[in-house]
Amino acid sequence: MNLTELVQQAGFSAGYLLPVPQYEEWTRRRASGAFAPEADWIEGDPAAAWPWANGLLLLIWPYAPYAPDTGLSGYYPASHQSYHAMMGLKKALEAVGVRAERAAVPVKSLLVAWGLAACLDSDMLYMPGIGTRFVIQALMVALPEDELTFTPKQAPFQACIHCKRCQRACPGGAISPQGYDWRKCLRAYEDGPQMPAWVMERMTCLLGCEVCQDVCPLNHFIQPRPVTEEEKAAFDLGRLIAGDIKPALALIGKNMKKGGKLTAQAAVLAANQNRTDLLPLLEEQAAQTDGPLKDTLLWAIFKLQHN
Ligand code: SF4
Numbered sequence: 001m002n003l004t005e006l007v008q009q010a011g012f013s014a015g016y017l018l019p020v021p022q023y024e025e026w027t028r029r030r031a032s033g034a035f036a037p038e039a040d041w042i043e044g045d046p047a048a049a050w051p052w053a054n055g056l057l058l059l060i061w062p063y064a065p066y067a068p069d070t071g072l073s074g075y076y077p078a079s080h081q082s083y084h085a086m087m088g089l090k091k092a093l094e095a096v097g098v099r100a101e102r103a104a105v106p107v108k109s110l111l112v113a114w115g116l117a118a119c120l121d122s123d124m125l126y127m128p129g130i131g132t133r134f135v136i137q138a139l140m141v142a143l144p145e146d147e148l149t150f151t152p153k154q155a156p157f158q159a160c161i162h163c164k165r166c167q168r169a170c171p172g173g174a175i176s177p178q179g180y181d182w183r184k185c186l187r188a189y190e191d192g193p194q195m196p197a198w199v200m201e202r203m204t205c206l207l208g209c210e211v212c213q214d215v216c217p218l219n220h221f222i223q224p225r226p227v228t229e230e231e232k233a234a235f236d237l238g239r240l241i242a243g244d245i246k247p248a249l250a251l252i253g254k255n256m257k258k259g260g261k262l263t264a265q266a267a268v269l270a271a272n273q274n275r276t277d278l279l280p281l282l283e284e285q286a287a288q289t290d291g292p293l294k295d296t297l298l299w300a301i302f303k304l305q306h307n
């Protein structure tokens, strides 16, 4: 078995093999509220969660963003692709007798601790030659002893040039000289059918917020990629508002369905882009909808009527 070859065949640009990590300090920080709720799914004690494992494989999947004026985040399609690549790699490892399981570990913090990435003022992770546009997947593995060659730990490094462009551009004011505050980051509020009004007012993008990464000079060498016809059709705002989200889910994964989240975000973007042509559709949908999603649709209608 050649682990590097399997990692590359799966489509990852790199795979870093680390010993099964311990991260008590990270777990303590989580308990004190340092991280957004998305960190809740991470296992606090990896040795107890995966007692059979002897290594952690961190997998890197770089991607190109869409151009800023498309209103689309390239992260989720890339995340979906990398998830499937990771599951393919898991199967390939199992086919050669290596047990492998998806690992819920603090991948960002581990990459930084291993000197493989640097955390920027925007809280984005930077890797040399890649910038901040990459997805990290992780597998716990039980490798034969002769395959257990760990990636050497390197000295932590700094990459941020503290130019403050992200700080000035951030629509939520989440980046300040005091650091990054997830409570002011739009992405922390976009996981359901309802969002606070200040988040809706500031949304420029479907699925996430790209502003700090778009303005960061450390990403300027990455060429945006065009939106394909399939993506254009799948992420059409009218289609999403009408609830036809299947083609979009095929590109970003079924777990993005979450109680009308896509429809809600499409409605908000339609309002923020002043898409008055979508007003009748929004009204029609609001009349048929109950619950928190209805409130979001009504917010979009109100905004379009009063722009
Ligand atoms: S925009 Fe400037 S300050 Fe912000 S993360 Fe990038 S380099 Fe650092």
Ligand code: SF4
Residues within 6 Å of the ligand: 122, 169, 170, 171, 172, 173, 174, 175, 184, 185, 186, 187, 209, 210, 211, 212, 213
């Ligand atoms: S993702 Fe958006 S809201 Fe969050 S820190 Fe970056 S620019 Fe600010």
